[in-house]
Amino acid sequence: MRDRLRAAMVENLRRRGGAAKLLLPARGETLATVAQAHRGDPIAAAVALIREGDPAAISFNQSEADIATFMAQPWVMTGSDASPGHPRVYGTFARKYDVYVRGRHVLTLRQFIDRSTALTAETFGLTGRGHLRPGAFADVVVFDPNAYAARATYAQPTLPAAGVRTVLVNGALAVDRGALTGAAAGRALPHRPTPGSCPGGP
Structure with missing residues (x-):
């Protein structure tokens, strides 16, 4: 399973533009920077981070x-x-x-x-x-x-x-x-689809 996960992570990282395109906001560093402590291996760095918790990541790969x-x-x-x-x-x-x-x-x-x-x-x-x-x-x-x-x-x-x-x-x-002003008059608004609408939306 580990080999399959690694192969999938390698491909996912490629599609996202590489480790330098992933910012870890909690650390203020990119995955590429964190990978330096893991012999430059971004996958090993990602696995180590996931073992610590559920790290948020910001991806810079949109055109x-x-x-x-x-x-x-x-x-x-x-x-x-x-x-x-x-x-x-x-x-x-x-x-x-x-x-x-x-x-x-x-x-x-x-x-x-x-x-x-x-x-x-x-x-x-x-x-x-x-x-x-x-x-x-x-x-x-x-x-x-x-x-x-x-x-x-x-x-x-x-x-x-x-x-x-x-x-x-x-x-x-x-x-x-x-x-x-400090006023907090908002309230939760449940989703009520209109007749004939697609629940998932476009």
């Missing part, structure tokens, strides 16, 4: 051209898997706007807003969410279009985005003039 192509599709929504230590936990939406709306013009402002709000709510059957309309829940973000950008980095992954002026969650003021 910017592929990302832009996928993002332009009308069914693609904004989101993050919220992996601990990854700057996208705090910066996903702001980075998408700053890079792909304002910087590269892959999306319009209207498309960005729709695919970060209405499309998501409709896809997951979240009634009363995602639209500014009478009777809907008051979830509102007001940002400065000239300043909205991610500040989170791999070294400081919990820095909040710049340019956010006001945030209302269920009608409660969560951010006022760029500062957190």
Whole structure:
């Protein structure tokens, strides 16, 4: 079994671009760096790390051209898997706007807003969410279009985005003039698929 696992890990590492493309956020090092203590063998290093626990890893193997192509599709929504230590936990939406709306013009402002709000709510059957309309829940973000950008980095992954002026969650003021108020009015939203929708989504 060990030989089979090693062969599979070698192939997986090749597809991901090599050990230098895998960052271990808890250690602040790449797998290639950690492998130096294992005679340069990244597989031996990975096995040793797995034996210690369940290490999180950030993979740098995506193509910017592929990302832009996928993002332009009308069914693609904004989101993050919220992996601990990854700057996208705090910066996903702001980075998408700053890079792909304002910087590269892959999306319009209207498309960005729709695919970060209405499309998501409709896809997951979240009634009363995602639209500014009478009777809907008051979830509102007001940002400065000239300043909205991610500040989170791999070294400081919990820095909040710049340019956010006001945030209302269920009608409660969560951010006022760029500062957190301490109000926590959010609540868990169960997934209720709309009739005829695909449970897994596109």
